[in-house]
Amino acid sequence: MAKRILFIDRDGTLIIEPQSGNIDSWDKLEFLPHVFKYMNLIATEFDYELVIVSNQDGLGTEYFPYEHFQPIQDFIMKAFKNEDVNFEAVYIDGSFKEDKSPNRKPRIGMLTQYLNNPDYDIENSFVIGDRITDVQMAKNLGCKGIWIHRRDGLGLKELTDTVEVLRETSLALETKGWEDIYDFLKKINS
Ligand SMILES: [Mg+2]
Numbered sequence: 594m595a596k597r598i599l600f601i602d603r604d605g606t607l608i609i610e611p612q613s614g615n616i617d618s619w620d621k622l623e624f625l626p627h628v629f630k631y632m633n634l635i636a637t638e639f640d641y642e643l644v645i646v647s648n649q650d651g652l653g654t655e656y657f658p659y660e661h662f663q664p665i666q667d668f669i670m671k672a673f674k675n676e677d678v679n680f681e682a683v684y685i686d687g688s689f690k691e692d693k694s695p696n697r698k699p700r701i702g703m704l705t706q707y708l709n710n711p712d713y714d715i716e717n718s719f720v721i722g723d724r725i726t727d728v729q730m731a732k733n734l735g736c737k738g739i740w741i742h743r744r745d746g747l748g749l750k751e752l753t754d755t756v757e758v759l760r761e762t763s764l765a766l767e768t769k770g771w772e773d774i775y776d777f778l779k780k781i782n783s
Contacts (some may be wrong), residue, residue, distance in 0.1 A: 595714035596642050598707065599635070600734070601680075602698075603647040605723030606741055607632075608669065615649060617661040622668070625741075629676045631771035636678045639782045641718075645683040646730070648698050652687030690751065698722075699729035699751060708734070719765060721774065724748040728759045737765035739774055 604610040609623040616622060636643060651657040670680065684703040688694035695702035707713045720731035721739040726748035728738030738759070752759070760767075766777045 595712060597640065597714045598644055598718040599641045600644050600646050600704070600718065600720045600730070600736075602720075602722030602724070602727050603645055603669070604649075605743065605747075606721060606727075607645075607673075610723065615651075615657050615662070616665060617657055619665065622665055624672075625771060627771050629673070629678075631775040632673065632678045633676045634775050635778060636676075639778055641778075643678065643680045645680050645685075646698060646703065646720075647683075647685050649685050649687050650689050652685060654687070657687075697751075699726040699733055699748075699753075701730060701733045704734060725756055725759060726751050728763055729754060732759060732763035738763050739766045739768070739777065740764060741769065741771075741774070742767050743769060 601607065604616060607625060607628055608616065609625060610616075611621050635641070649657065649662060652662055653659055670683070673680070686694060686696040686698065686703060688697050690697070694700070701708075707715060715734055715736050718734070718736040719739050720727050720734065720736060721741065722728070722730070723741045723743055724747045725740070728740050729752050731738035732754060749756070754762075766773065768774060768777075
């Protein structure tokens with residue numbers, strides 16, 4: 594059977610995103626409330642492949658060296674693995690917004706292998722993220738978005754559709770937290 598995927602954002606979705614800048618030191622690391630509890634249930638009760646898709650502005654440059662990113666990223670992955678949450682793949686784009694990279698969310702350059710591929714059921718997959726650009730990415734992929742909407746105004750300049758159009762066409766759920774996401778997925782999987 595074709596696999597369904599949850600394309601999950603990292604900053605703002607699995608971990609809290611600081612008001613500005615990257616998570617480049619340990620004191621900035623904080624997980625979203627109840628993310629372990631509900632990601633564990635999602636990973637163990639339902640049949641989705643779990644994939645992380647993240648923009649990390651300037652990763653690999655002087656602005657954000659790998660040494661400031663990778664140990665924290667590895668720690669995050671290990672913390673989830675210890676809760677039986679295993680990510681099949683992690684896609685990180687390290688460009689800046691101005692670069693207009695085809696790989697930067699909401700663009701889908703890193704994910705083309707999932708499209709027009711009989712192994713994957715993209716229509717019944719979801720993008721889970723905290724920015725409207727994550728919903729835009731869902732539209733670009735041909736699936737639906739689950740929006741953990743905690744702050745307004747993020748990512749508006751990177752949209753090709755309006756927020757209204759995205760809400761109408763590509764939004765499956767708008768919520769403030771993980772319990773709702775679990776409940777939503779439980780409903781469609783029962
Ligand atoms: Mg985010």
